[in-house]
Amino acid sequence: MSSSDQQPAPPRLAMPELLIGIGLLACAGAVAWQTLAIPVSPLYSKVGPTVFPYITMTGMIVLSMLLILAAVRGGWQPQEEKETPTDWKAMGIVVAGLVANLVLIQPLGFTAASVIMFVLVCYGFGSKHTLRDALTGLILALAAYFGFARALGVNIGAGFIENQLNTVIDAIIATLRG
Structure with a gap:
């Protein structure tokens, strides 16, 4: 079998990048926990003191999922950066x-x-x-x-x-x- 017949190796899990994604997800959990502790007056109609923390939390969750996905696919860093x-x-x-x-x-x-x-x-x-x-x-x-x-x-x-x-x-x- 020639070298051109070989399949490329599947990407390896990039552990540092995975830990960053999981850490960001944990931070999103902390934002959710603290946002739930904010007292909300019934005088607020739709926009209250929790709107921006929930938007922030949602963004953090989306970014953490993208980071975790990138880590599972081998990471987002080029090989040269990993060696630095x-x-x-x-x-x-x-x-x-x-x-x-x-x-x-x-x-x-x-x-x-x-x-x-x-x-x-x-x-x-x-x-x-x-x-x-x-x-x-x-x-x-x-x-x-x-x-x-x-x-x-x-x-x-x-x-x-x-x-x-x-x-x-x-x-x-x-x-x-x-």
């Missing part, structure tokens, strides 16, 4: 950024904790532009904070920065109302 060694230092810096956000959000507030996380994650991905990353993180964090706090009325962790800006905004609004 893991940069543990970079991964440690990214994880440090995520942990810093969790630890600092209560004492410093959402914005400061998010900027620190953003800078560390950018650095972990190879950025050497700390000032630019901090300014970008600040803009994104303030937009997220005020989007939740002012537009939706949800406090996601006001700290010194948020309190100072809220004071300025309230003074401007009071002056305009005159």
Whole structure:
């Protein structure tokens, strides 16, 4: 039998990719569990406080199923990427950024904790532009904070920065109302 008569080997299960898919599915389960704990007032008609968490959960489930399917089919990484060694230092810096956000959000507030996380994650991905990353993180964090706090009325962790800006905004609004 010649080599052209042989069938290609079936794809092997890509275990790291499978674990990522299963981990994302577990996160979707945590989102569902926490969303079910949100009290919903009967005053809400169709759109209440659980709509966006359920949309997020649904997206996470779809993505996790696609990741698991890709893992069963051999994974989504090309062979060259699979052979690249893991940069543990970079991964440690990214994880440090995520942990810093969790630890600092209560004492410093959402914005400061998010900027620190953003800078560390950018650095972990190879950025050497700390000032630019901090300014970008600040803009994104303030937009997220005020989007939740002012537009939706949800406090996601006001700290010194948020309190100072809220004071300025309230003074401007009071002056305009005159």
